[in-house]
Amino acid sequence: MKFLFIIPVLFFILLFGCKGEKKEENKISASAANGINKPVVVDGIVAKAELTTNTISTSGSIIANEEVEIKSEVAGKITGIYFKEGQSVSKGQLLVKLNDDDLQAQIKKMQIEIKLAEEKENRQKQLLSSSAISKEEYDESLTNLSLLKANVEIIKIDVAKTKITAPFSGIAGFKYISPGAYINSSTVIATIQNTNPLKLEFAIPEKYNLAVKTGSLVNFKVAGSSENYKATVYAKDPKIDPMTRTVKIRATFPNVSGKLYPGSFADINIPIGDKSKEIFIPTMSYIPDINGAKVFVSRGGQAMSIPVTAGMRTASSIQILEGIKEGDTILTTGILQLKPKTPVKVNIVKKAE
Secondary structure, three states: OHHHHHHHHHHHHHHHHHHHHHHHHHHHHHHHHOOOOOOEEEEEEEOOEEEEEEEEEEEEEEEEEEEEEEOOOOOEEEEEEOOOOOOEEOOOOEEEEEOOHHHHHHHHHHHHHHHHHHHHHHHHHHHHHOOOOOHHHHHHHHHHHHHHHHHHHHHHHHHHHOEEEOOOOEEEOOOOOOOOOEEOOOOOOEEEEEEEEEEEEEEEEHHHOOOOOOOOEEEEEEOOOOOOEEEEEEEEOOOOEOOOOEEEEEEEEOOOOOOOOOOOEEEEEEEEEEEEEEEEEEHHHOEOOOOOOEEEEEEOOEEEEEEOEEEEEOOOEEEEEEOOOOOOEEEOOOHHHOOOOOEEEEEEOOOOO
16 A cells, blocks of 8 residues: 555656756756857967068978999809998999909900901901902801900900999998809899988978979978078979879088988978068967868957968968958967857967967
8 A cells, every 4th residue: 555655656756856857958048048158268369460581391301412222233253342331432443343254264265266267267368369269258257257256345244244333422331242142133232322412302382383493492400400401402393293282392402521311301491482471370270171271260259260361381370361360369279169159258368389
């Protein structure tokens, strides 16, 4: 009996409890509908045009002026190595010598055959003058002599290939062979790099392609050094990369002191115009969008979404070409919470961090 009495009591408690929750939800919804929303507290900066030099910032790599892997044209056994790792070598300097005993023996044999052929050619010439033989017989002996001499020249070329020389002046890298080793045309003996001058290779966005020309100056720094270096653009790739929408550029600079090395990473700045007043905003304020980039500004206590056109970029800021004017309040924090016409309370900071 007690159990039957408890069931109706629980039913009424649950029923009135649910009604109370619904009334509370309706109150909250009504408050939101009446616009009783607290403003979002955000940071912002006042847009101001600053005098700046138009520059392109990018990164690149230092590469050797000339670089080659030294390999042999012919197979053979190494009889001598005549260079030191990390030392300078001159163009034409002998680097490695291969065994050529068999070739030298062939030359000696051919020289004997040539001597016999020359004697025969002389006899045939005398017989031809006395009409003892036909012109055809003499031509045959002369042709045989010429073929023997040509074969000697071919062997001498093979002998020359056993002497591996430096194709240009530079610095020899590590050697990968030892005396007595047998090598072939695929064996890497060492590398040679010409490091004075050096080259700087980098890429820039295609919209700056016409701004950087042959002869343009490039400023750069390398890791581990605060020194500023300058290079001169000497070549541009005639094709824009369709994947990255960038164009490759190479510049050259002297390296007389030998302080810089191929393979080094370089931070590059390229001046592309005179000083002018430009508006830059913090990168965090710039919002890429499928319909174009936008920026949130504060107008009349509300957040407004403004379409913008960007220009140059640095590590921390972006140039705004269109959409923002001096005096606009650019919102820099709380952007993910904002929607157009969201009430905002802006804390103006002197400059973006």
